[in-house]
Amino acid sequence: MKKIMFVCKKNSRRSQMAEGFARTLGKGKVAVASSGLEASHADPKTVEIMSEVGIDISNQTSKPLSDFKAEDYNAVISLCGCGVNLPQEWVLREVFADWQLDDPEGQPIETFRRVRDEVKERVEKLVAKLS
Numbered sequence: 001m002k003k004i005m006f007v008c009k010k011n012s013r014r015s016q017m018a019e020g021f022a023r024t025l026g027k028g029k030v031a032v033a034s035s036g037l038e039a040s041h042a043d044p045k046t047v048e049i050m051s052e053v054g055i056d057i058s059n060q061t062s063k064p065l066s067d068f069k070a071e072d073y074n075a076v077i078s079l080c081g082c083g084v085n086l087p088q089e090w091v092l093r094e095v096f097a098d099w100q101l102d103d104p105e106g107q108p109i110e111t112f113r114r115v116r117d118e119v120k121e122r123v124e125k126l127v128a129k130l131s
Contacts, residue, residue: 002130003031005073007086011036011062012043014079014101017116020050020057021123029131033073035065037082043105049112053120065090075130079119095130 004022008015011034019034026032039062050057070076070087075095083091083098090096099122104112 001029001031002074003072004033004075004077004126004130005065005068005090006032006034006077006079007036007065007082007090008034008079009037009082009103010040011064012040013046013104013112014115014119016042016046016057016060016062017050017119018077018079018123019060020055021120022127024055025120025124026127026131030127033063033068034060035063035068037065037085039064045104045109045112049109049116052113053116075126077126095126097126 006015006018015034019032022030022032041062042060047058070089073093076090076093078098079101081098081100101115101118104115
């Protein structure tokens with residue numbers, strides 16, 4: 001089973017969405033984790049907009065990338081353009097992509113929903129490619 005790491009700056013919005021979608025859409029096909037260059041907290045608005053599509057991420061926590069080992073993952077996806085700041089061993093995995101999605105922090109709920117839908121579309125393609 002392929003293992004995916006979603007990484008963002010703070011692991012509070014986009015990477016949490018991606019983890020939730022991959023866990024649900026890739027159940028039994030891929031293993032998934034998310035982390036941040038620094039840990040913070042899962043944004044309550046992110047939890048809210050994910051529950052709107054039937055995915056509960058309320059138990060997901062924000063974790064620092066330093067808690068993980070690059071060699072444990074086949075695919076590494078950066079969601080914020082932070083790929084340039086990742087240690088080289090993370091960028092050199094079998095699959096690496098920098099999705100550069102808008103950060104909805106401080107934006108209206110509609111922006112969170114748009115970003116959520118973009119994340120879902122990309123996660124669906126990624127899961128299909130890896131499974």
